[in-house]
Amino acid sequence: MAGLGALARKIFGSSKDRKVKALRSKVAAINALEGELKALSDDALRARTRMFQEQVAKGTSLDELLVPAFATVREAARRALGQRHYDVQLIGGMVLNGGQIAEMRTGEGKTLVATAPVYLNALTGKGVHVVTVNDYLAQRDAHWMSKVYNFLGLSVGVIVHGLSDEERRAAYAADITYGTNNEFGFDYLRDNMKYERASMVQRGHHFAIVDEVDSILIDEARTPLIISGPLEDRSEFYNTIDAFIPMLEAGDYELDEKQRNTSFTEAGNEKLEALLREAQLLRSDSLYDVENVSVVHHLQQALKAHKLFQRDRDYIVRGGEVVIIDEFTGRMMPGRRYSEGLHQALEAKEKVRIQPENQTLASITFQNYFRMYEKLAGMTGTASTEADEFMDIYGLEVLEIPTNNPVKRIDDDDEVYRTVDEKFNAIVELIDDCKKRGQPILVGTTSIEKSELLAERLKKHGYRQIDVNDPNAFAPLFDGDDGTAREKIFAVLNARYHEQEAFIIAQAGLPGAVTIATNMAGRGTDIQLGGNAEMRIERELADVPEGEERKAREAKIRAEVEALKQKSLAAGGLYVIGTERHESRRIDNQLRGRSGRQGDPGHSKFFLSLQDDLMRIFGSDRMDSMLQKLGLKDGEAIIHPWINRALAKAQQKVEARNFDIRKNLLKFDNVMNDQRKVVFEQRVELMDGTDIAQTVTDMRYDVIEDLVSRHIPERAYPEQWDTVGLQEEVRKMLALDLPIIDWAKEEGIADEEVKDRLRKAADEVMENKIARYTPEIMSQVKKAILLQTLDNLWREHLANLDHLRSVVGFRGYAQRDPLQEYKTEAFSLFESMLAQLRQVTTSQLMRVELVTQQPEMPRAPTEMHPHHIDPLTGEDEEARPQQQAAGAFSATGVARDPKNPATWGSVGRNEPCPCGSGKKYKHCHGAFV
Incomplete structure (x- = not known):
């Protein structure tokens, strides 16, 4: 079939x-x-x-x-x-x-x-x-x-x-x-x-x-967008939690050093419940009730800090601060902090000043x-x-969509070498060969580190790297009587300097041009054989006014580009070299697709080694021993369509795994998304509403209903009522001093009568406030209090959901579906948040007293930090605009003095050092001592 x-x-x-x-x-x-x-x-x-x-x-x-x-x-x-x-x-x-x-x-x-x-x-x-x-x-x-x-x-x-x-x-x-x-x-x-x-x-x-x-909705969708802000000082809370850990004995917890994880045993849970109850930090009977999810999260972080993290191995204490040590290089990483309260747990353990945690104010996935x-x-x-x-x-x-012209690009089978060294030697040999013919070359790498490795190889073979930030650095690309560069030069692009990279990638089709690029570098810009005439005109004639001279120079550039294009075509078009296979076929196809535009000729070939990540993961050890037995010599490659098919299957497996990861992320985020939509829609309705009196009244009545039902059981006699507790709660919640104990002594009274009296008393207080402050002002006050309370509780709720997400996976050990558990408990937390919203809003409005001036609407938090972690590099993309700012200015806009480090402000690790040495900051003044 x-x-x-x-x-x-x-x-x-x-x-x-x-x-x-x-x-x-x-x-x-x-x-x-x-x-x-x-x-x-x-x-x-x-x-x-x-x-x-x-x-x-x-x-x-x-x-x-x-x-x-x-x-x-x-x-x-x-x-x-x-x-x-x-x-x-x-x-x-x-x-x-x-x-x-x-x-x-x-x-x-x-x-x-x-x-x-x-x-x-x-x-x-x-x-x-x-x-x-x-x-x-x-x-x-x-x-x-x-x-x-x-x-x-x-x-x-x-x-x-x-x-x-x-x-x-x-x-x-x-x-x-x-x-x-x-x-x-x-x-x-x-x-x-x-x-x-x-x-x-x-x-x-x-x-x-x-x-x-594909880049936006697939690659970047692995990580959500987050806006965060500092939490209020909770030093006392961290110190209290920290004090419990030394009280635990070896049988109270389990360590998994391989997975870098810790967990409490049954005995440990019981001991902690007793300690927390005594410290009045337990909101319900059981430690693992949903109300206590935040406390459990911080207990686990404190346990990690004490039992997994060692001073002078994982971190050091310097100048009253906990500084992380990079596990790979052994260097200190000042300014970097562990997330989710772990750094605060380490600060509490070491008895240094606890800096506030960053709290998620809002987040959403691209999906x-x-x-x-x-x-x-x-x-x-x-x-x-x-x-x-x-x-x-x-x-x-x-x-x-069909192409406008047929594709003439030749896609060769992959060449597989035993070692990375042999692979890079073959790549440099091919680059030399193309360079002699005047064929433009684009070399694709999977990471910035791999780009730098290849760059070092080319330098040893007599090539010179141009500075992508120097506009005059491109001149040699246009030199030479034969239309090729006189010098053996190359450019390295790494998807950081988008504007400069767009110009270089547009000129990467010049005869003999050698361009090394990471996957995303210059994406969105065509590589045109002979170069991009429009971009050259814009850059070279920026200061030339409209007129005959400009027209003549434009015509000269266009003629030059056309002549260079013919030379690139004669040499075989753009040759795309892949230095290894990516885990996704799509990324490899993006690289290949840069050659052969609009029916131009082109060539592509991928070079692999058995030491590459993808090959290593999929059992290259066995293949290596087999090839040695078959007598494969150093520098020889295996080339066969079967290898391409085997690699495609390996890539499909990785793609399927990554799809599952993204799908799982989305399933959890969908739970939060349903709640987020409700809250955001409610906020807009509140902002649009001119008078929200009915909303506030309904909230007040719900609070009264809840108070009475908790203290007066259904069908109970008045002598069974908890009138003392109800009277105290009404005083706390509604700021009403009412003789509820005496009411219970009245003959024939029922719970509905109590509710009516409470509603009437609360309504009178609100009517008096309206009469004193005018309906317009009170309407503004109600809106301001309601919005501010909703926002504060929503942020707390987001933190609770984060903490719940980090611990709910353990439910799998009890044969319970973590996603279903997350849905159930997230809904329970949301209901609890709404109940709290009614209580806090009502309580504040019943107590509010105004000075005789127009009340201001609350403002959004001023200190907000956007974050989006690049799934490929692990860097925060939103930190880049400041880090990668032009070297002449600090992040504050103050001119940088090369001789005065005090004027440099925050300098990115890979940014050129402001001292003017030409080195990267991390290799110069930013080098760790």
């Missing part, structure tokens, strides 16, 4: 192929309008936008407008950019408009493809978001494509790091908004920490197109952020291998 299916697909094409073919009829309809639109004046073409907007307002669907709108955009792009959409680009645009993923090869013009669906969906006036992987691409694409949108009368905004709220609000108010995934996500989180609707910057989530969709959009689409060169995940998580179908 499988054979018949394959045969049918060969004859009729797959269902996806048929879907793409079905769009060609609309392409024909768009082409039929081309002559008519060419005849229109600029103003008449622009007027079509207003006509379309009126039709949409009257109920015309976007699908009905697709053909005329796409034809309009194509004509506008021809006039504004000098670029006309190919037929396949129109097909890609239709796929995006349908809320699907368009897989298009590198160099097929994805940036232009997006203009048609963006324009069509912007006609609704609800805003369209175009999402890119970095600030440079967001600004570049917005500037470039705004020529088309502005020509058609639409506005364009761009969201990048460092904008004020006013600038962000203006950018989101535009018809089309470009920005990075991080900025869109953080703005959503920050909006839901505001206290006035007018101060929010986003205006909804209507339609988004995600560029490099849940992007699923908020009414319509979501994406484009990339590599999505097919992850098609199942896109459909499963996001409901996005991947459709492969």
Whole structure:
């Protein structure tokens, strides 16, 4: 049956192929309008936008407008950019408009493809978001494509790091908004920490197109976006917890040094319960009740600090601070701190000053952020291998768009060597060979460290590395009578300096150019054979005014680029070399796809060794011994299609494991996401409500209902009531001094009568406050107290969920499903939070007294830190804009004096040292002593 299916697909094409073919009829309809639109004046073409907007307002669907709108955009792009959409680009645009993923090869013009669906969906006036992987691409694409949108009368905004709220609000108010995934996500989180609707910057989530969709929705989705802020001082709490650990004996806990983990035994649990009860830190009878999840978490961290972490091995105490020691290098790591309360536990153990923990104020995963959009689409060169995940998580179908020209690239089988040393020797030999022929070379590495290793090899072979920050460093790339660089030079890119890297990667198609890049470096920029004329003109003629001289120099650059292109073509096009296989086939395909754009010739080959991570994980030891027996000599490689197939299977296994990790992360986050939506929607309703009196009254009545039911059992006689406890609780909670003990002595009284009297007494207090302070002021006070209380409890709730997540895995040992346990207990914690919200809000409002001035609305926390951990490097991406700032200025904007380290501020470890030595900071003034 499988054979018949394959045969049918060969004859009729797959269902996806048929879907793409079905769009060609609309392409024909768009082409039929081309002559008519060419005849229109600029103003008449622009007027079509207003006509379309009126039709949409009257109920015309976007699908009905697709053909005329796409034809309009194509004509506008021809006039504004000098670029006309190919037929396949129109097909890609239709796929995006349908809320699907368009897989298009590198160099097929994805940036232009997006203009048609963006324009069509912007006609609704609800805003369209175009999402890119970095600030440079967001600004570049917005500037470039705004020529088309502005020509058609639409506005364009761009969201990048460092904008004020006013600038962000203006950018989101535009018809089309470009920005990075991080900025869109953080703005959503920050909006839901505001206290006035007018101060929010986003205006909804209507339609988004995600560029490099595989990078954003797959790779970066492994880690959530987090906004954190410092907690209040809890030194006493950490010290109290710390004091319990020395009281434990060997039988009270278990150590797993291999897994670096600890746990309490049954005897230890009983002992701790007794100690906590005595210290009044236990909120319920059992240590493992959900109310005590935070205490349990900190007890486990304290146990780790005492029993697993050793002073002078894992950390040292210097200057009254606990400083981590790197387990691999043995160096101190000042400024780095363990998370989740572990560093505070070490500080309590060592009796030094305990610094506040950072508390999560808000967080969201990319999966849940992007699923908020009414319509979501994406484009990339590599999505097919992850098609199942896109459909499963996001409901996005991947459709492969045909190339405009046939692909001529030759993909060789992998070469496998025994050792890394042999592999690198073969790579350098191939680079030398290509260099002699004048063939451009792109070498892809999996990490910055591997890039530096290869760079050192090339230096030993007489190559010179250029400085990517020096604009004059590229001059040798354009030198030489034969169109190739005179010198043996190379550039190393590592996805840190996006703007400089975009320029270098654009020129990587020059004859004889050697470029080493990590996977993400320069992504989003085409490698054009002969170089990118537009980028050269922009850079080299930046100071030349419009006029004859500029036109002449532009023409000279274009002629030079064309001549260089012919030399690169004659040498065989771009040669892509992979230094090892990545754990994902998709990343390898991204690297390969940089060669052979728009029908150009090209070549690709991967070099592997049995010492590579992927080969090592999948049993290369046996293969090594077998090859030695077969007599494989040093420097010889195995080349066979079978190896490629075996590697593809190994990669599929790793991809499946990573998919499971992401899916599991999402399952847990979905629990929090349901609660987050309820809280955020409630906040917006509260901010929109002019008077929330009824909400507050309902809360007060619920509190009274709860108080009475706890102290007056159902169908109990008055002599069985806990009137003393009720009277005390009413005094504490409602600030009412009422003779409840005397009420119980009245004949025929029932619990409903008690509730009525309490409600009436509480209502009188609130009415008096309204009469004294005016309804308007009291309405503001109610809103401010309710919002502030909700936020404080929500943050506490997030911390509890984090702690619950860290300990719930142990339930698996008891044959209970950790996810189901997490769902149950998270719901219980949420109910508890809502009950607390009612109690705290009611209690504060019953006690509030105002001075005679307009009350201020509370403000969002001022000290907030966004975080997104790069899943590949483990670095905090959001720390980079400050760390990687231009070397001339400190993070505060003060000019750096090379001779005065006091002016340098915070310097990134890999940033050039501000002293001017030319070394990295970590190898110069930042070297640990």
